[in-house]
Structures are given as C-alpha cells and as structure tokens.
Amino acid sequence: MIDVIFPLMGKQLPVDHGYYLFSAISSVLPDLHNDTTFGIHPVNGQIVGNRILNLTEFSRLVIRTPVEHIRRILPLAGKTLNVGNHLIYLGIPNTNAITPSSQVYSRLVVIKGFMEPETFLAATCRQLSDLNIQGDASLVEQHHIAAINNGRFSGTHSPYLRRTINIHGKEIVGFALRVGNLTDEDSLRLQEHGIGGRRKFGCGIFVPVRNINGRT
Template sequence: MVLIEHKPNTQELLNLPYVELSFGVIGETLPADHGYGLYSAIAHLCPQVHEQEGLSILTIAGIPDRKGKIVLTERSHLRIRLPYDCMPMVYHLAGKQLSIGSHSIRLAIPQIFMLRPGSRLRARIVTIKNHQETESFLEAARGQLAALGVVGDAIVPLDMEGNPTRKTIKIKTYSVVGFGLEVSGLSEEDSIKLQISGLGGKHRMGCGVFVPMKEL
C-alpha cells in the first residue's frame, strides 16, 4: 500500500488552533537584515521547519545602529507562530545557540501565547512575486485578502520622507523587494485569519507576517 503524505490546505490550517512561542534572546547584535540567516540557523537545529505548513518566523527586534546591525535589548525576542500540535517541534530550541553570520545568540525558555485579534494589523515587509511597484503590489495584496475572505482596508505606510515603505530582504546572493503593509477595519475572525495565513511569500524569513498595532 502506498501512503500519500497529506499537506493541509489554507482552509484546514485556519481551522487549527495556533500559538506563538516567544523566546527571549541573549546576545549583543544581529544583522539588521537577518530573516534568511535566522531561518537557516533554526532549520539547522530543527530541519522539520522546512516542511511544516503554516509556520511563520518573525524577525527579532532591536535598536538600529545605522551601520547594518541592530543592538539587542531585553525586549528582543524570537517569535515563532505555528499550529498548537506542532509546538514540540520548536520548543526544544530553548537553551540552544544560533549562529547567524558572524553573530551568535542563545534562546531562553519560551513563553506561549494564543493569537489575539486586533482591528489593525501590520507586517514589517510583505513580498509578492512580480509586484515590485507600489500600485501593483497593493492591488495584488488586496487580491490576496479577498481570496482569503478577509475584509479590511490595506495601505502601504509612508516613511519619514513621505515615501512608501519599500524594503528588501537578502536571500543568499540576491535581494527580494517588498513593502510594509497595514490592514485596518478587521473583524476579530478576519484578524486571526490574517495572522495565521499571512500574505505573500517567505513567511519563514519574517515576510508577510502580521502583528496587532496599538489601537488609536
């Protein structure tokens, strides 16, 4: 008898209970653009993340030094979002050291949180293949929201100079272009749905992953 591995589709993933593991980070600095390096370091210790559907890894926050690095603080955390049943797969990262280029960090025992809804969500960067201009990107992002059945107002926020927040992420030897994205006017159900599914690609490298914004 031949066994066929079943990969859950988007609707099946949305029906699963999701959690977010938040690991405290012990270290000094990281590259400002560390999404790919962080994913690679985690996958080295936990190869299953390559195949796990519905897993997202958020990049680690820190204080920019304006020289291509961030300085880590006591508020710096590694956050991994995944179905509850898959939690043991990454929990064992506690206490492990991750090497990211010439930098190294050690992970503390994680706290575990359920996803919480918010009417306004933001993603630091969303990448959508073949959509590298603001208008085209925004149209594609709105199309993906509609395909998910999510009702909300999507905008690309502006930077300090009034320009759309265009960003890049480096993967090996090439760069991928994306934009910051905010979605407001969400119901509780749609907010959780968007946090689970995300938008665009490269969710394991910190792209397309949404978090609640402070309410106005």
C-alpha cells in the same frame, strides 16, 4: 495559531537577518525546513550603523506555529544559534495566542512579481479576497514610521516604506503593510495565514498595530 516566544541573549544581529535566522533554526530542527505552517517574526532591537541590530533586554525570537506543533519548536530552548556570524542564546519560551485587532501590521510583505506600490497593493487586495477577508489594505508611509522612530526616515525617496530582504544573495523587494477595519474573525484569519511569501524569513507576518513598537 500561537506565538512561541524565546528570551534572546546576545549582542547583535544583522538588520537583514531573516534568511540567516531561518538557516540557524533549520540546523537545529531540520524537519522544519520544508514546513509551510510556521513563520518567524523579525527580531526586534535597536538599529545602529553598518546595518547592524543591537539586541536589547526586550529582544525575542518569536515563532508563529499551529498549537499542535508547539512541541516541535521547544527543543530550541537552551540552544546557541549562529546567525550571520553572530551568536545568540535562546532561553525558556512562553506562549501567546494570537488575538484579534481591527488593525494589523506587517513590517515587510513580499509578493513575487510585484515591486511597485500600485501593483503590489492590487495584488495584496486579491490575496485578501482569496482568503475571504474584508479589510482596508494600505502601504505604510515614511512619516508614520518616522513618528515611531523619533523622526528617522529610511533612505528612499518613495512616500511608502519599501523594504528588501536578501535571500541567497538576491535582493527581494516588498513593503510595510497595514490592514484595517477588520472583524475579529478576519483579523485572526489574516494573522494565521499572512500575505505573500517568505514567512520563514520574517515576511508577511501580521501583528496588532498596538504591538508594532520595536518591530518597525
């Protein structure tokens, strides 16, 4: 698997942009609509009021795809996308191969039917076992993200970072998740397959913990 990284020019996106971004990409590359081999990372930026994300010079569109499918992604270069009534322009991409890390993180994992911390974590462990991955899964706590975000907490009373994504007007609940004590082989496998569903909408995509700044 490899990450195809497009420079991103524009002003703003909705904070909850996963569904809109996938729809915009599908309008340019309709053959990706039913493809389950790729995932779209959440776009990084600066969260401001009214659930808006200000784009910065470091904002990127990142698509995780099998190496043999890179050519299918490249036609996005130079395109303008309408993402929730916000226009963004994509530059010429580069690529990064996924790399192993003993700890990886996903800002939002959703597993259908599991919306409470304890049952969600148990379902996560079952999925890891199904992938033959040995690792320690844990829900990310509020204070961890607050430390990264200069003390800013999200508006929830749960000690865990519960997040939602809106798809077709329906709020889907998930959690930020960390998996540690991974071997190189298991780390790569987890980054290739992810956990849960909705990878096209930015869910269940893992990155090395050292790279989570800007993706929280």
